[in-house]
Amino acid sequence: MKRIEEIDALRGFALFGIVMTHMFQGFLASIVPPEYIGFNIIYSIDHVSKFIVEQLFVSKFYAIFSMLFGLSFYLILDQKKHASPAKFAWRLILLFIIGFVHHIHYRGDFLTVYAVFGMILILCRKLNNRIILILGLFLAFNGPEIIIKTVALFSKPIPRSELILLKNIRIEEARRYFDLIIGDDYLKLFISNSTVGVINKCHYLLISGRLWVVPGLFLLGLWIGRKKWHENIHKLNLKKLIRITALFGFPLIGIYYYFAVTPYSKLGRFFGYIAKDAANIFIPLLYICIVLFLYKLRVTQNVIKQFIPVGKMGLTTYVAQSVFGIFIFYGYGLNLLLELSGTMALILGLFVFILQVWFSKWWFKLFKYGPLEWLWRCGTERKWIPNNINK
Template identity: 25%
Template structure:
């Protein structure tokens, strides 16, 4: 008889893969810098052509953050979530157990945390999106590396069926956002001045009528392929044994990295204008399709580049500093929201719409450095972050050891 699910236990710290934790920690920097444009109010102000303090070099830095990090950091985390799903399913199947019951509990627990985050702190949350995509991914986790990429069109179709009944609500939400001036004014009124209870009510309205529908129509189709790619990377061994796949990783850096950089730095209007000037229609289609897929493809260039860097001793030693942050990424992601809403919202310091872009990006970098430092301190005393403990407690259905019985030795290192 197979063992019961309460026998399941999380990976011990020494069994974790350093490269996954490093990637997860670095992705949090991109997520923070991108999200700051929403927390601060600059994104809606710029969209509405309203005045916003830019600071020294703010326009250039904001443009670079948007081009190089927007959607890419969230996509990198999506790859790691997809890999995590594949690892968990593989581990359970190796023990002769069915992965679906446990995986459903794990995804359900993440969805609960995401819902609480969305309504109580910030409705730009990505956890709920990841939970929904994970649910779609569960039936295809058994597919091998050679065929799993072919499940992307099937999962896109499933996403379309999920979105179709909400087409009217999605259209209404898009129309509201397109009216950027009144929407910006409404956001500034509530986020910049409202009490916590008034903001709670507005956030719930915005979640149901604006952010929720837009997230379904925009985020799910974009992030879903990266979940599959994360599972593919794991099954092919790119994550677990990158030293055996250096040639393939170098090709990814050259193709996806360089092509992705070009696609993200060259304005869309310029590419469309050039394509339209071509007389041969297949070339026009090819250029536009390449541009469309190359933009998010930069994420693969980032992932492959970091995996290659980790093969060099000096770079590995420098990058491993981000591993503890990656081990408690859920806690630190939620903490980013908590700190930022206190800084920018009316029930905190009320700096919504007032902090220059260059200032808040510098502040975000400092906050990230503090998160790296605090993660080291925390994991010297505890096995995991508090949010990770809650997630695992809900997922495994049994007590989880939280405190370390003794401080970890200074030489303890994550498995390469």
């Protein structure tokens, strides 16, 4: 199956945004204890960097990655009448194993999440396009959480004492985890990630809404594949799509930001979160349209093509980013979590990504698949697959 360059470029672009987000956050994957809030705000410019990352990066690039995962499902399984769902399920099991090894070192891993939610795609394979689209939109816009929050508006509020207790429990757990991050005891962190970290990840998926959003994005990616948009990119009116997504996306960010920094009522908080979830769909769509538009322009096409090699080895690139981040920030590495400003972390993240672009270009001159992609493919096929470009 011939690879689609634009899809690889989008995947590489998403990985750029992901590493920049994680670098600014110090690869924490946790709430920050009160005494460490603002740990990466050292210089005045860090406030600007924080605003940009929080409003334009957080939750935006993983959304692109998630939609591309759904599209990949279509390319691998859904478009092929006689393709084996069992083989795809085995592929997801292997992804879960790779992800769990990643997770016990970095709690922010999303490979395990993709592996579990990917099974939903197999179950939805027989649904028609209209149901896929409706269900995908409902979940991607965090519809179940909107219903829950709507009911909560008219329900008896949880006693303040219980809320304070729950908050204190979360803060204490965050303190323990933060201490492990800045400590140098690898074994303790390993054990924590393997036990408490799994529970915390499940809790995060629920409270963040990603329990619904990720499967929804998968389904939208599947729907895009079924509509053959990836084969007819040249026919899309990208300028119009850019205007539409920007027209919705940026005002939604403004609405959420207003409610995030201004004291507001329960109703105001409700609308603020709805705006946030909606922005996390429109802004990624805007980014996708911009990247595809720039790819079509002769003057910028070569710039966008730089994302293709890292996109082709997306699994390797993603895991390698975590290896670097852990080494930079964690106590058993260079322990720079409390030393590096957010802006400097972003500059360092850009440097890392440029190195990954260079490495991936070099790699694909010699090999067909990225290192982890090759192992994953061998495991999926259950046989040794030659990777040398000359074989």
